[in-house]
Amino acid sequence: MQNNNKIKKEANCFSPDGELLSRLRMRIKQTFTKLSLIAMLGASFAVAPTLSYAEEEEVALDSTAAVVNGGIILESDLNRHTRELMQNYKAHGAQVDELTARRQALQSLITRSLILQLAQSNGADIPDMQLDSILKQAALRNNTTPEKILASYGNIPESQARQKFKEDYLINEVRRSSVRQRINISDSEINSYAKALKERGSVEPMYHLGQVIIPLSSNPTEQEYRRAQANAQTALKEIRSGANVEEVAAKYAVGSQSADLGYQPETAIPLPFLPALVNAKPGAVVGPFRSSVGLHILKLYDVTKNAITPIKTYKASHILIKTSIIFSDEAAIAKLNSIMDDVKAGKMTFAEAAKKFSEDPGSAVQGGDLGYQSLDAYDPGFAAGIAALSVGQYSEPVKSSYGWHIIHLEDVKIDKDSLSAYKDKAASIIFEREFAEAVAYWERGLRESAYIHVIDPELVRAGAGIEMENTTVGQPQQNQDGKISQGSVYMN
Numbered sequence: 001m002q003n004n005n006k007i008k009k010e011a012n013c014f015s016p017d018g019e020l021l022s023r024l025r026m027r028i029k030q031t032f033t034k035l036s037l038i039a040m041l042g043a044s045f046a047v048a049p050t051l052s053y054a055e056e057e058e059v060a061l062d063s064t065a066a067v068v069n070g071g072i073i074l075e076s077d078l079n080r081h082t083r084e085l086m087q088n089y090k091a092h093g094a095q096v097d098e099l100t101a102r103r104q105a106l107q108s109l110i111t112r113s114l115i116l117q118l119a120q121s122n123g124a125d126i127p128d129m130q131l132d133s134i135l136k137q138a139a140l141r142n143n144t145t146p147e148k149i150l151a152s153y154g155n156i157p158e159s160q161a162r163q164k165f166k167e168d169y170l171i172n173e174v175r176r177s178s179v180r181q182r183i184n185i186s187d188s189e190i191n192s193y194a195k196a197l198k199e200r201g202s203v204e205p206m207y208h209l210g211q212v213i214i215p216l217s218s219n220p221t222e223q224e225y226r227r228a229q230a231n232a233q234t235a236l237k238e239i240r241s242g243a244n245v246e247e248v249a250a251k252y253a254v255g256s257q258s259a260d261l262g263y264q265p266e267t268a269i270p271l272p273f274l275p276a277l278v279n280a281k282p283g284a285v286v287g288p289f290r291s292s293v294g295l296h297i298l299k300l301y302d303v304t305k306n307a308i309t310p311i312k313t314y315k316a317s318h319i320l321i322k323t324s325i326i327f328s329d330e331a332a333i334a335k336l337n338s339i340m341d342d343v344k345a346g347k348m349t350f351a352e353a354a355k356k357f358s359e360d361p362g363s364a365v366q367g368g369d370l371g372y373q374s375l376d377a378y379d380p381g382f383a384a385g386i387a388a389l390s391v392g393q394y395s396e397p398v399k400s401s402y403g404w405h406i407i408h409l410e411d412v413k414i415d416k417d418s419l420s421a422y423k424d425k426a427a428s429i430i431f432e433r434e435f436a437e438a439v440a441y442w443e444r445g446l447r448e449s450a451y452i453h454v455i456d457p458e459l460v461r462a463g464a465g466i467e468m469e470n471t472t473v474g475q476p477q478q479n480q481d482g483k484i485s486q487g488s489v490y491m492n
Contacts, residue, residue: 065456066106068113073106078456081105085256092260094246099462101250106459107447108256112171114446118178119170126166130329133397134169140388176380177401179438185430193426194419197267207269207277208301209261210245213440214252215294218448232288232295239285245299254444263304267429270437273298293440311421314375314386315411317368319353320360322403332404333397340394340406350394350408359403372413374421376428382407 065078085101126134135146142149150161212235214228235248249259269277273296276286280300287297319339321332339353348356351367358364375383382405385398389409398405415421454460 063455065454065459066110067451067453067455068110069117069450069452071113071117073109073113075456077109078102078105081109081256088256088258089246089250092244092246092258094244094250096247096250099458102456102458104250104253104256106454106456107254110447110450110452111255111443114450115171115174115443116167118446119174122174124170124174126169127329129333130399131162131166131169133333134399135165136396137384137388137398141384175439175442179435179442182438182442183431183434185427185434189430190423190427193430194422197426197429198419198422203305205266205278206263206304206306207266208263208303209277210249210259210299210301211261212239212245212249212252212259212297213254213294214288214297215254215444218445228295229288232297235297236285236287239297239299263302265306268433270433291437293437293444310414311374311425313372313413313415313421314409315372315413316370316386316407316409317350317354317366318360318363318370318382318405318407319350319358319368320363320403320405321357322359329399329404336397336404336406343394368408372411372415374415374424374428376424 063075064072065075066073082098082102082105085105086096086098089096089101132146135149139146139149150158150165153161153164156164214232214235216228217224220228231252235252238248239245246259253259266274266278270289270291272289272291273286276289277298277300280286282300282302285297285299288295289298290296319336321335323329323332335357339357342348343350343353349367351369354364354368358368360368363370375387378386379400379402381398381400382402385395385400385405385407386409389395389407391409391412393409395405395407395409398407
């Protein structure tokens with residue numbers, strides 16, 4: 001594995017019997033509508049939490065809330081996600097109406113469906129053996145067990161919990177790998193920031209922030225931009241008058257993300273926002289600021305000074321086995337396990353095994369030795385594997401973007417003086433600072449290039465509250481060539 005300080009360009013009362021009978025007939029009709037859609041589309045995506053056993057009867061009489069490319073979003077999924085959002089808002093003391101939460105829920109489910117579709121089209125999948133390994137590594141990182149992770153998905157069968165975990169993992173992997181390719185950080189930017197970090201000292205301001213984003217499309221028209229500016233000024237006045245930030249943010253949100261960002265270190269604040277925050281006092285509301293995804297308004301709740309976390313470096317060695325079309329994940333894992341059986345039996349040392357079998361030419365000649373590095377220097381999957389180990393331990397097979405690894409953690413130490421360690425930290429901070437905006441930009445692009453047809457009766461009736469450009473609501477729209485229009489739903 002080549003270590004490089006430069007970030008590469010990569011990523012829930014029935015009425016009288018007559019009415020009850022009428023309702024039942026309607027649900028049966030909806031069921032046939034759903035089955036017809038499934039027959040036409042050929043497949044559907046599970047884009048929300050799996051139903052509990054008590055709700056299985058509802059699924060049999062389910063209907064379609066939206067069509068997303070070749071997949072569908074079910075009314076039961078939309079209802080469930082809406083309830084979850086309403087509960088979250090209530091927990092934050094925010095009074096958000098159900099229609100607003102429903103818009104957000106649909107937008108989140110649309111995005112989830114599109115990412116899963118992208119994963120499927122790229123052939124991304126996780127065999128059971130690999131999923132077991134990923135579960136073990138996730139449990140180690142979070143100091144828990146695979147069983148507890150699966151139990152966190154609710155009272156559902158283990159097979160359904162595994163599928164849910166698998167989908168969540170795929171979404172995160174596709175999102176990160178796609179966005180990494182859009183972020184390019186120069187060496188000079190890293191060097192300059194590394195020096196600033198080293199000179200900063202041992203404390204750093206932490207800002208507790210609330211955020212409202214007024215979304216903009218990729219190429220906003222003058223009319224759209226003026227509308228966004230007017231919405232931003234309205235939101236600014238509401239918050240300064242004491243309105244709950246969560247309630248204001250919900251009016252414009254295009255997903256289910258929280259408006260409370262929690263405490264953010266100064267180094268993680270986007271540079272265009274920083275000057276106003278540095279001079280602000282708790283309670284201040286600043287903005288709007290323009291970004292590639294829209295207009296941002298920030299409320300500063302609190303500022304604290306925290307000790308900067310010391311830079312920890314890890315001395316590790318590894319054996320890498322790459323995969324290919326003809327050499328599967330299962331084969332790579334089996335080969336690594338066989339190698340480790342020989343190492344544990346004393347037939348060879350780990351260093352000897354690395355020299356003989358590792359497919360990382362940069363470290364194989366050194367017996368797999370990677371030297372002392374901070375976790376920021378490594379691929380996220382590899383870094384997570386190291387972080388889960390204690391000194392002297394060998395890992396289970398670990399997946400990274402390079403292939404499969406066995407990692408041996410030899411030592412851990414604190415690096416207070418090395419500029420190279422600060423470079424790794426600087427690269428990580430700059431990347432993470434740009435990542436959130438890049439993710440929002442990428443997800444918006446997915447929605448804008450997709451065919452999305454909204455069928456949900458409540459949202460169709462509230463059509464004036466849905467951005468209509470390039471979106472079908474109710475009946476599909478056709479152009480002059482008779483083709484169905486494509487586009488995205490913007491929840492304003």
